Amino acid sequence: MRLIGRVGEWFDQRLQLGRPIRDVMQHPVPRETASWWYVFGSAALTIFIFQIVTGILLALVYVPSAGEAWNSLQTLNHQITLGWFIRALHGWGSNFMLAIVIIHFVQVFLFGAYKFPRELTWILGVFLLLFTLGMAFTGQVLRFDQDAYWGLGIGASISSRVPVLGPLLVKLLLGGPIIAGATLSRFFALHVFVIPGLLIGFVGLHVLMVLKLGVNEWPMPGRIVRRATYVREYHELTAKEGVPFVPYAIWKDIAFSGFILLAIAACAVLLGPFGPGGQPDPTIIQTAPKPDSFFLWIYALLSFLPPAAETPILLIGPLIGIVVLLALPFFAGEGEKSWKRRPIAVLVILVGAVSLGTLTHLGQHTPWSPVMDAWSGQTIPVEYLKNRTPLEHQGALVFQSKQCHNCHSLGGEGGKRGPDLDQVAVRLTPDQLVRQVIQGGGNMPAYGKNLSPSETAALVKFLETLHPAGQAPAQDASRAIAETDQH
């Protein structure tokens, strides 16, 4: 034991880190902050370190070359002992890191931690969130499959819409005229050197400020933050009822980090690695590209924005969001910290969560996309075809062969792009059906040039049969009168 002590002394005489480390361990934190609500920041740091380690392990095998990346991932998955497991750990680690960072972000927002004097801690935190998103996106590109390839196409298409600079930005993003080797190389540099470097620097400052300024106290309704008095009040609080950070608070941090790592490992074992999907061969066009789950909400948003508003919202929206987040501690730097006295803050989080959740859900189901193989692969319910005339059967064939089924569902099968047609005869009269098929409109292409008159007649005859048994199809009111006049 004495030897260890002497070796320790020898090092500390030279490093002189013993005392600052003891100070950090023993620094008093408000008693209530030794809470399970305060574990997310340290968990995010733990996962970040975990991602660096698993990332380096993957880099031992991965080849950042457009021609070889996909093959090297296959080798990792299938040839190298437990290569699939390291890929799974890194992939699930990425999902957990984003989730934990977002939970941490919401928690410090609701606890008013961005207020004086922790403005800069918050600002660095906003950048850390953006860098984490950047890591997720660039990481998805390194999994160089079809989704990565077409995802880059989406990124390039969005960048190209920047006024004046657009085409220039596309070339800088892609590293050339097309998505190819140069593109993967620069995303590799971003994912492995640039963004992790920024993350390490910003995380260091972020944690340093938490130690220097003290962790945000548990918000109490009525305990108002004022610039003139806050620092004195905080020191009184920690002096009066503070507890040393080690071990009072840290044991929960350590326990939660361990739990999160275990959860990542469990997901990796049970659910395996992500992809890679199909080969990044742009001549294989039988694909429906989709981003990873954390970007599905953007993917969904892109289909709902009206065409004319899309470019301005895409380009200005994120900018406004980031500026608001960065400016938040400056226009709300004082006052109440407790969420119980900040209804707008709670509302913002709720609306944000519901919006992102809804868009993500829609992004999983893509109701706006035609089901590309519905016309050849999905069926019309049998009862819709029973006791029908040959002409109506002919119409059902037209419905399938002209790809109507790709956008319109029958009996729950088929696309959701357009309205389902199970009861279309109740909504539209025969004349209106003819007009809709031939002229299109309301986001439906016009089929006038693609259907012969006999095909249109058959199709509309079939559509006229689509109404509930007890409900008569829609009729043009004037038609009956016109017909009685003739007789």
Next chain:
Amino acid sequence: MTPSSNDVTRRGFFAKIALLFNGFVGLALAVPVFRYLGSPVTRERKPGYDSWLPLGSLDKFPAGETRLATYRNPMVNAWDGETADIACWVRNVDGKKFQVFAINCAHLGCPVRWFAQSNLFMCPCHGGAYYQDGSRASGPPERGLFEYPYKVEGDKLLIHAGEMPTPGRSASNSKGCSSCG
């Protein structure tokens, strides 16, 4: 030995000179670094990325039909692999007139698919649809499909291509098309 104020200013002056010197060296180094980083943009100005590329003989594209064609991108590195193979849709309008559409949807660049039965191009990403002449039919795209300039030489169909078409580049694209007549 207390340093006189004069001494400090002298050392301070040297420090400033040294900083200034570093600034100059830094600037001198920044120029090549930025030129290196800007190479994907500046390289285009010299020979340009686009060139005339053969899509194959005309009998691959029967009159009245729309067929998928592929070409190897002209600007290519040895390690680009299959990513340098680009697909496009060739429409033979009437045996004499052609239209060659980019594979990329004008909305966000996803690969559009041709449905010969309904004469529509459909995009799997956000549901953009186009008529057989490439014009916009429905969905989020703001314009029709991107079209490559083409020419027929002997029995070969050639297109002028080499750069991924994106919505922001539509202006230069349409310019290229007006020159092809």
